[in-house]
Amino acid sequence: xxxxxxxxxxxxxxxxxxxxxxxxxxxxxxxxxxxxxxxxxxxxxxxxxxxxxxxxxxxxxxxxxxxxxxxxxxxxxxxxxxxxxxxxxxxxxxxxxxxxxxxxxxxxxxxxxxxxxxxxxxxxxxxxxxxxxxxxxxxxxxxxxxxxxxxxxxxxxxxxxxxxxxxxxxxxxxxxxxxxxxxxxxxxxxxxxxxxxxxxxxxxxxxxxxxxxxxxxxxxxxxxxxxxxxxxxxxxxxxxxxxxxxxxxxxxxxxxxxxxxxxxxxxxxxxxxxxxxxxxxxxxxxxxxxxxxxxxxxxxxxxxxxxxxxxxxxxxxxxxxxxxxxxxxxxxxxxxxxxxxxxxxxxxxxxxx
Numbered sequence: 001x002x003x004x005x006x007x008x009x010x011x012x013x014x015x016x017x018x019x020x021x022x023x024x025x026x027x028x029x030x031x032x033x034x035x036x037x038x039x040x041x042x043x044x045x046x047x048x049x050x051x052x053x054x055x056x057x058x059x060x061x062x063x064x065x066x067x068x069x070x071x072x073x074x075x076x077x078x079x080x081x082x083x084x085x086x087x088x089x090x091x092x093x094x095x096x097x098x099x100x101x102x103x104x105x106x107x108x109x110x111x112x113x114x115x116x117x118x119x120x121x122x123x124x125x126x127x128x129x130x131x132x133x134x135x136x137x138x139x140x141x142x143x144x145x146x147x148x149x150x151x152x153x154x155x156x157x158x159x160x161x162x163x164x165x166x167x168x169x170x171x172x173x174x175x176x177x178x179x180x181x182x183x184x185x186x187x188x189x190x191x192x193x194x195x196x197x198x199x200x201x202x203x204x205x206x207x208x209x210x211x212x213x214x215x216x217x218x219x220x221x222x223x224x225x226x227x228x229x230x231x232x233x234x235x236x237x238x239x240x241x242x243x244x245x246x247x248x249x250x251x252x253x254x255x256x257x258x259x260x261x262x263x264x265x266x267x268x269x270x271x272x273x274x275x276x277x278x279x280x281x282x283x284x285x286x287x288x289x290x291x292x293x294x295x296x297x298x299x300x301x302x303x304x305x306x307x308x309x310x311x312x313x314x315x316x317x318x319x320x321x322x323x324x325x326x327x328x329x330x331x332x333x334x335x336x337x338x339x340x341x342x343x344x345x346x347x348x349x350x351x352x353x
Contacts, residue, residue, distance in 0.1 A: 038087040039066060040126040042114075044099045049079050050110050050135055052101055057111045058083045065089045068112060083112060094121045100133040 049071065058066040066085035074080050085093070094117030102113050114130070124130070165171055 039084045040087055040090055041069070042083045042085055042093075042099075042124060043080055043127070043129045044083070044112075044132045045074065045078055045080050045129065046101065046132050047077055047079070047134055049081060050101050050103075052081060052110045052112065056109060058085060058114065059111055060089055060092065060114045061116070065114075081112070085114075091123055092116060093124045094118060095124055095128060096121045096131070097124065098131045098133050101135045 052068060052071065054068050054071060056068045057064045058068065066083050068081055069084040070082035072080045072082070083099075093114060096117035098115045098117075100113050100115070101110050103110055115133075
């Protein structure tokens with residue numbers, strides 16, 4: 001009888017302790033899942049929820065504030081999740097807050113993280129839909145890493161080929177690093193550049209010391225005044241030229257008549273034609289003179305004989321002397337006739353008549 005009572009007491013104690021442990025476990029789990037606390041609903045729409053299930057944690061600033069209560073497919077590209085969030089944290093969540101699905105570890109379970117908004121916006125209300133941030137998928141990261149590794153391999157291969165060509169002296173960089181003549185030319189260019197800079201420094205020094213024409217232009221005020229005066233004279237000249245061109249356009253003066261008077265231009269045209277005719281005649285005359293001179297040089301004609309034939313020249317001279325002599329004889333005969341009394345008598349009678 002006593003043994004039976006002891007067994008019943010032990011059994012009752014075990015059952016009572018088990019019930020207390022069960023109640024404490026339910027209370028603990030309920031407090032963690034916000035089962036026994038007041039809550040409100042928030043929602044978010046994602047293109048991919050990345051394996052989020054009902055019951056996954058919802059966090060705010062790293063603290064669990066609720067759980068995922070519902071997952072609903074809206075379309076072939078959109079999924080809506082409902083969150084059960086503790087009422088006591090509602091005052092910290094704003095309408096411009098955002099939610100994102102993040103993993104707890106590299107390959108861990110997914111949680112929904114809510115980011116706080118700005119204090120200028122209102123506090124969220126039950127049933128609000130927050131803006132979402134699409135999470136970066138591990139598969140996308142691995143895919144990009146794979147692509148990057150392939151590109152890196154291609155780049156390293158190209159770099160190896162480029163460095164090999166440079167070592168062989170191929171290409172511009174190869175010539176720079178391997179061609180000694182190019183290095184010598186570059187050194188000579190550098191030396192000439194140094195000389196050029198020194199010369200430029202000397203020139204600028206002379207200019208600053210008011211030496212040379214440029215120095216005088218930059219420092220001599222009298223020269224500047226002369227240049228200014230020349231500019232003024234040039235301005236006056238252009239004004240006078242404008243007046244002259246205006247007069248020419250109005251047909252005044254000889255140039256105006258030349259450019260504007262059609263009768264004057266027609267007269268000039270006729271004069272030009274006459275000048276062309278004169279030049280043609282002059283050309284013919286010059287051709288005839290050339291022909292005559294050629295004949296003279298060849299010994300043809302009277303003039304050629306007068307110039308080159310000495311015998312003909314002597315005969316001409318004798319003939320001239322004879323003509324002169326005959327002229328003197330005729331003159332002497334005339335004088336004799338005038339002195340004759342018969343002829344004078346006859347001439348007097350003629351005068352009286």
